[in-house]
Amino acid sequence: MGNEKNLINLMEAVLSENISVERFRGQYENFWNFELETDNLSTLECKVFEEVFDVVVWYSPFPEERAQIPNYVDEATVLRAVEDALSKLCEDER
DSSP states (O other): OOTHHHHHHHHHHHHTTSSOHHHHHHHHHHHHHHTOOGGGSOHHHHHHHHHHHHHHTTBOSOHHHHHHOTTOBOHHHHHHHHHHHHHHHHHHHO
16 A cells, blocks of 8 residues: 555544544645555545545535535535445455
């Protein structure tokens, strides 16, 4: 495992409530955009991490924004995406 472990640690941190969803969003986006070396990822890892990114970028902590902009998602949606991602990655390790 290379730098993908950083994303896994980040996902585990948000699920265990060691960091907020807002902080997770910022760190995940930054890591995805500027630090992740996708050449070292398996096809599954790349797909799963991208699926989380595709949800994270639409996170809004403001209910009124989510009501006005249908693509915006809430905290629960982000957490479900993270849970699904970790589940897929754990299945792959077996």
